[in-house]
Amino acid sequence: LRLALVLVLLPCATYGQAVQRQSDEVVNSIAKVKSGDFNVANIEVIAKARAVEAVPALEEQFRRATDVRTKAKIANGLVRLGDKDDIYWNYLLLQATLAVDSDLPDAFSDSNGNAMNQAFSPELIAWAKAHNVTVNAAGLLAVNDLPIKVMLLGQTGDPRAVPLLRRALQSHNSFIVLNAAMGLAQIQDKDSIPLLIDTSRRLPPGLATVVARSLVYFDDPQAQSAVDTYMPKEKATMAREERARGRGVFGW
């Protein structure tokens, strides 16, 4: 009986400690935002915890921030916390729109969709030369900076992002396409399911699998059917199991 009691209480104690740690993490993050010495992870912690008491501090830091990534991340957090001031949404939308409308080519695929595995695409090289930047810098822009702007918009789950994200599915930058698909799944915009299926259809198999993983998060027969079509069986199973365990398309 004593052993049974221990076995019962131990998980409870562990859970309690986890809750306490999370609480400390949130308090620490809020304090850091207030001090101005914070990072994007602190904002994520606050947003996930729905710690609305941090909104004034975040608004203040948004006003002070000069770095685009930091500013966009603050806007992302404020929108997720329900801040109704359009300035934050508009900032996110503007940045994502700039990314979607960018003429920056895909980093690794040429205009015909052929992969350049260990080399950059000729279009990217030409773009870098025309814009007087290194090819590596252009590549980082294509692989990280612009897609992350689309990611931050989609992570909000705000339906106002749907038009831009649908348009982003047509982007020549494959990472923007993948983030747009994840964003539409986060928003649960079922009207976009056909578009997502069509996107999976036209992409190479590896990329189609990633897009199809977004369809896992729709309780829709058409979507689930497409998952089975475009994802290997074991990966589809794993994705569905993760969703069943509560993992969202962006991990939460």
Added chain:
Amino acid sequence: MKRTQRLWFIGICAIAFLVCVFGGPQRKHVLAQTQTFDDNVFTIYASIDSDSNNNIYVDTFGPTEDVWEVFIDSFEVIGEPEWELSDGESGEGYSLQFGPVPPGNTYSATVNYTVQYFFNGQGGSPDGSDDCGELGECSAYDNPTGYVSIDIPFPPPQISNISPHFDVQGASGTIHVQGKNLQDSSGTLNAYFRDNDISVSVNPGATASNADLSYSISPTALIGAHQLVLQNSGGESEPATFTVNSAPAPPPPADPCAVTSSPQVGFTSIVPTGTASGVGTMAVSFSGPNFSALTPSVTYGPYSTPESIAAHMAALITQNYIQYGLSAKAFGPNIVYNGLTTLGTVTNVATGSSYTTNTSSTAATAAGIACYAAPKAPALTVETTVVAWIDGKAITLPSGASGGLTSTFLPGGPPKPVNILSEIYRNCALQVQELAAGSLGSVSNTAADKAYANAWLLKYSANQDPGPSINPTTFAANPSQYRLFNDYEPSAGSAIGLAGGTPDPCGSPLFVLGDSSSPYLDYSGTSISGYQYHLAEGRVGSDGQAGWATLNGEAIPWIWSLIEFDRNGKLVNYGNKKTVPCDTPTSVNYQIFPTYSVYVTPLGATTGSFLTKINQGTISAFASLPPGQSLVPSCIP
């Protein structure tokens, strides 16, 4: 005089004047004495002049017309009665010479004339008062008096020698002048240069044969010859040439041997080569393992002295090669080293037991230096390079990570080469994007997942081992090969610190440049102990910092390498000594992560050889350091 006679007479005078000016002896002063006698006008002359030896000449002459004669009845020079004209010596065309007379005076002659008028008895004397008798000759007299004077000035100075006849820019001193007629009888002697580069003044005590001049040469004076001129009441001397040479390098410290620590490492002797007269180069070679590659040299010119050559050399060595313990003395024909020998070996090519100043102003015939020395840190002759790199093989992935994470960050790393269109690459890249944006993505909020992600990202963004040798220049040009690059070549006065790049852990050819914002990325200084160092400090770029913060909750510490030389030119290795009172870093020379490889490149070589490696600590230890830990230069012991 009849009109015709008068015109004829004037013509004669005009011819005589031309002769005086263009053909005859130079007549300095001429007296024209005009007399009217019996309605006739007569002009008589007396002249006085001198030659270069200060002899005075007095000449008289008058009209050559037969009927007239001019006699000088008397002549005297004021103040000089011995030169009075004696009776019977008068007459037309008489010349009197006397002298030489002392210069600097005015000499005057008083001339009394007797003018006798002859006529031939045709009607007697002009006024009819005289009876000319049967011979028809009669005469009349007049006795005018004239004065003539001449200045015999003091002659201009003549310079026969000046010493010294050269010096350097910015110098001052005394020029000793020898010559004739330097200071005149009135005490006048001035000195000046024809340009404004050198100011000069005459010191008290000048004589006609010697004078001392104080001079001061402008630091910006033109290199080369300058004209010195003396002047007295008689005029200017011919110029004497005084040469200005370029200023020598600063002399060695007055007492550089005050350092009491062991000064000598590898140094055994200094052997200067001899110098020849005229122009040339003096070179010094060192012996000893740490000095043999040093071959400083200085050029010298015809006005250099052994002292100046050796002093220049000593200064050069002090400046570039020797930091402590230098005691360099110049020696030439008259200079012998007499320095301290307590701290090191002295090898002296000269002999003698006293130290005297070389006073020769002639060209050098020999010069050298002797000193004991401790090498300046640069004199270690090696370029030291520290490459900070992540050793992927030394990182072991922790166990216990979730399946969701290990399916994204594959335990074996991305396939090589990675398929850019594969799901594996895309999932990995999307995960990296999420971490950079502050989201955990597939990383669950557990210590195991976070530790795994930390290790995986570092392991698969590792650098290649730089290997047994590197060319520092070409190596530095490729930042994807290192996380931090530090190169210090003090003997060449060069140092560089560079933040490297982080290769894409997902396997694409991308790499992210490191954070170069540290004020200590490329920082040189002197430590508390007085040692020279170069500090390089950097860290991963903004995406990596965000990812680290997402996984670890805090700012990533800075990494650094510190290259420091002690007074013996030895690389300082503080090991794990903590700085006091700044106790944040656990190691001064290196951060505990990543791996640091040290290379040394001999002077003049291009390839550095591996010296040692400091293995990286654990990621968990690095992650437990204070957030944003940095090495503050003021804390370097």
